[in-house]
Amino acid sequence: MLVDYSLKMPKNIFAGEHALEQLETILSKDMKKVVIFTDKGILGAGLIEIPKQILESKGIDYSIISEIPAEPNYHQAQEMIDQFKKENADFIIAVGGGSVMDVAKLASILATDAYTVKDLLDDPLLAKKQVTTLMIPTTAGTGSEATPNSIVAIPEKELKVGIVNPEMIADFVILDGRLIKKLPKPIAAATGVDALCHAIECFTSTKANPISNTFALEALDLIMNNIIEACTNPEALEAKNNMLLGSFYAGVAITSSGTTAVHALSYPLGGKYHIAHGVSNAILLTPVMRFNEPAIKENLAKAYDRVVRGGNPDLSVDEKSKYMITEFERIVELLEIPTSLKKFNVPESELEVLVEAGMQVTRLLVNNMREVTPDDARKIYLEVL
Ligand SMILES: NC(=O)c1ccc[n+]([C@@H]2O[C@H](COP(=O)([O-])OP(=O)(O)OC[C@H]3O[C@@H](n4cnc5c(N)ncnc54)[C@H](O)[C@@H]3O)[C@@H](O)[C@H]2O)c1
Ligand SMILES: [Zn+2]
Structure with a gap:
């Protein structure tokens, strides 16, 4: 309904x-x-x-x-x-x-x-x-x-x-x-992946709806097809304009839908360890998408059909969804954004503190299509510690 x-x-x-x-x-x-x-x-x-x-x-x-x-x-x-x-x-x-x-x-x-x-x-x-x-x-x-x-x-x-x-x-x-144009590459990369997270989280949110999907999908298309060029080529003005448009559309999608567990579990990393917002989202993007996959694979397959240039429409839903998650992972790696908390000296002994703080972000966790229990949050944080 x-x-x-x-x-x-x-x-x-x-x-x-x-x-x-x-x-x-x-x-x-x-x-x-x-x-x-x-x-x-x-x-x-x-x-x-x-x-x-x-x-x-x-x-x-x-x-x-x-x-x-x-x-x-x-x-x-x-x-x-x-x-x-x-x-x-x-x-x-x-x-x-x-x-x-x-x-x-x-x-x-x-x-x-x-x-x-x-x-x-x-x-x-x-x-x-x-x-x-x-x-x-x-x-x-x-x-x-x-x-x-x-x-x-x-x-x-x-x-x-x-x-x-x-x-x-x-x-x-x-x-x-x-x-x-002159945005230093590490900032361009982390903020670009933040916009990517906004788009895919809004598209796979329990609050997703026809209006938010229109903006989220267009945002995802613009971001995934321009982010590498925009972040690595200082002269790529068209790619940069596309990124600005994509991040604006993703913001519009947030207004009508909402972000999910990537942003929810990322908040304590900013609050306690002062890890930049885009970086903490980038670290959590792939683990959370893998966790969510059973509940969002149809959405990921739709996203594949829309954003992958020269993609194969005959692939199965499972194959399309796996491709998308691998692509998110590839983008984060290509942009050389950290993929674990090791660099930020977060000790494993902090795990329970993170779980407790992350589970408090109910405003966003309720948007996640797969329920996140404290045990799930623990496993996700453990993957990146
Ligand atoms: N209100 C929302 O909807 C929303 C959504 C997501 C994140 N946020 C919040 O936004 C903040 C992060 O913002 P951000 O990721 O844009 O980074 P930021 O505004 O914190 O800027 C990061 C650094 O980049 C520098 N910088 C910015 N633009 C530059 C440019 N063009 N050239 C050179 N240097 C430049 C700044 O001086 C700063 O040192 C966080 O507090 C986050 O929680 C808000
Ligand atoms: Zn954000």
């Missing part, structure tokens, strides 16, 4: 080779104050130069908040938001990866003193949009530019959590491949 499903999306999306120049048409002279959220890496890569020039040419007052740390905890996010509140801004531009966009999205609903990030950890729906937002992703990526989610770490609990509030969905999005 078909369950109810819905989709909320950013209202205005600009994409393509010179999409960034569209900022000119988005900005209005009536704007009193614009705040650019970004971080040091993006500043260093010169990625806010064009937005700055356009703001200056239009004579719009702006300031820059650039101290956002990678994968911030909720205290750090609050510090940035407190700084932002002093500016009395009426427009936010986020130029950055998921870390920057997530803080900017929180700022857009926490611009008054009514609530704090901590309040939203208890009740994410408390706050309403106060400031219009434009998201310009520089990784491809988290898809945060499409989602109502903001992920923060809770250091006291050594966990990361997702604050989900539809009011955080961006008003404007710009997808421009030039912004990921």
